[in-house]
Amino acid sequence: MSSRTSETETSTDQGQDGALRADRLGTAGLLFSVLAASAPLTVMAAVMPTAFATVGLVGQPLIFLVLGVVSALFTVGYAELSRRAHHAGAFYAHIARGLGPTVGAGASHVALASYCALQAGLGGLIGFGVCELIDHRFDVTIDWWVPALLAVALVGGLARLRVDLGAKVLGVLLLVEVALVVVFDAAALVQPAADRLSPHALNPHTLARGGVGTALCLCAAAFTGFAQAPVYAEETRRPGVVVRRVLFLAVGSVTALLVLGSWALTLAAGPRDIVDSAQKQGSGLLFALAGNTLGATFADVLHVLYVTGVLAALLAFHNVAARYAFAMGREGLLPAGFGRTRPAGGAPMAGSLLGTAISVVLVAAFALTDSRPPGDPTAPVTQMCAWTGAFGGLGVVVLMAASCLSAIVYFVRRGEAAPQRWRLLAAGLAGLALLGIAAYGVKRLPVLLGADxxxxxxRVLPGLLVLVLVGGLVQGLVLRVRRPEVHAGIGRGNEARRTTPGSGTGQERATEHLTER
Structure with missing residues (x-):
């Protein structure tokens, strides 16, 4: 193991109740947790039809392929930083390493707000999915917020489990979900609507009609889940190896599933008819095509798995938000109570309760302001899901871009620019692409949301994100002046231990143990 010292580190090790339990997750458990957040069935049922209908672009498989390449380039630098810094607040820890603790403080607030918003939006999506399913099967109408709140409460209970047990729950749901997606894809390949295997959707000329930027922004949210892997580094066996492996496996798996899934939709509907079908069917497109190809029973099972898939994604995002809150509490960015874990299972309970409370408040707020007729479940999709998804997705994309810049600065400052030149190039290309997606997303946000x-x-949603960032930066500056020892420990987790001078125990020099061999 090599070590190098360039910065002062302070102890944040607060004993067993102030640390996540180590050695709980292996490659499979971590991969399940990450892929559950990517929710391939949810993307096929909700994101893809919206992209087809809004943009009118048949070449959606190429859009997912481009996003997969950008994600792979991003992962090159991100995985290397993750190998060196094992931290539950992955994004802000990485950013603090390269761009400094103050910027790291700002990033921590953006990350927490983004993941809390994403999990709340998924709660609304569950409400919509359950209402549709019950109305279709039993001709019974219920208000969408009832299943939404039940789902939020259920996830809050599941989050109390040990992380490895939660990973098993996610694993079972994910495997069944992916199996049904693969069955649908295979059926579309074997029995395409046009009676021939058309490669039209894979033709680059399909992108010539315009709308590519809008499609990239709509579909980018499907790739925000894989970046969660380093959040579990402190709970993973051999994190320097496992996290890196899972990151690349997740990017490859998500890209393959989404490219094949979007192509299968064009085959099942017909390349000439997919846009018109998406505009008419909306979120019911996948289930209608599955019913035509594989029968009504398969479509019903797929609909049920869609709901459980959203539930799995909600649990995955909830767990990540809870760990960001835990990491921030441990380092003085939130009250110290957030930096404690549940003795029985090691779950970060205060962070979990915070995520649950925010979800309940948002569901209640959208329910109380819903002016649609009783039983109409579209509010959580057109408003709650769209708005929170846009806020959270934009926040994560910005954090990914900042992480790319941080990786470049980190390696250059450490004198590693030459040996890391290919990683720096990959990070630079990914960062530019991500910044472009974020900027275009802000410009086209009303179109993406179907708003005026x-x-x-x-302007409100990006403005809120800027406000959160500025609040975090101000906190970082205040800590730098008033509590420099806390400021120096931002992004350090439990790695550093230093006793204060004159404490009677002596002083250990701060040492970065960042390279795992």
């Missing part, structure tokens, strides 16, 4: 192009919503 001249309305305030397109």
């Amino acid at each position: 192009p001249h309305g305030a919503l397109g």
Whole structure:
């Protein structure tokens, strides 16, 4: 193991109740947790039809392929930083390493707000899915917020489990979900609507009609889940090896599933008819095509698995938000109570309760302001899911871009620019692409949300994100002046231990143990 010292580190090790339990997750458990957040069935049922209908672009498989390449380039630098810094607040820890603790503090607040928003939106999506399913099968209408709140409560209970037990729950749901997606894809390949295996959707000329930027922004959210892997590094066996492996496996798996899934949708509907079908069927497109190809029973089972898939994604995002809150509490960015874990299973309970509370408040707020007729479940999709998804997705994309810049600065400052030149190049290309997606997403936000192009919503959501960032930066600056020892420990987790001078125990020099061999 090599070590190098360049910065002062302070102890944040607070004993067993202030640390996540180590050695709980292996490659399979971590991969299940990450892929559950990517929710391939949810993307096929909700994101892909929206992209087809909104943009009118048949070449959606190529959009997912481009996003997969960008994600792979991002992962090159991100995985190397993750190998060196095992931290439950992955994004902000990485950013603090390269861009400094103050910027890391700002990033921590953006990450926590983004993941809390994403999990709340998924709660609304469950409400929509359950209402649709019950109405279709039993002709019974219920208010969407009832299953939404039940799902939030269920996830809050599941989050109390040990992380490895939670990973098993996610693993079972994910395997069944992926199996049904593969069955649908295979059926579309064997029995395409046009009676021939058309490669039209894979033709680059399909992108010539425009709308590529909008499609990239719509589909980018499907690739935000894989970046969660380093959040579990402190709970993973051999994190320097496992986290890196899972990151690349997740990117490859998500890209393959989404490219094949979007192509299968065009085959099942017919390349000429997919846009029209998506505009007419909306979120019911996948289930209608599955019913035509594989029968009504398969479509019903697929619909049930869609709901459980959203539930799995909700649990995955909830766990990540809870760990960010835990990491921030441990390092003085939130009250110290957030930096404690549950003795029985090692779960970060205060962070979990915070995520649950935010979800309940948001569901209640959208339910109380819902002016649609009783039983109409579209509010959580057109408003709650769209708005929180746009806020959270934009936040994660910005954090990914900042992480790319941080990786470049980190390696250059450590004198590793030459041996890491290919990683720096990959990080630079990914960072530019991610910044482009974020900027275009802000510009086209009203279109993406189906809102008034001249309305305030397109400015409010990015404005809220900027406000969160500025609040975090101000906190970082205040800590730098008033509590420099806390400021120096931002992004350090439990790695550093230093006793204060004159404490009677002596002083250990701060040492970075960042390279695992």
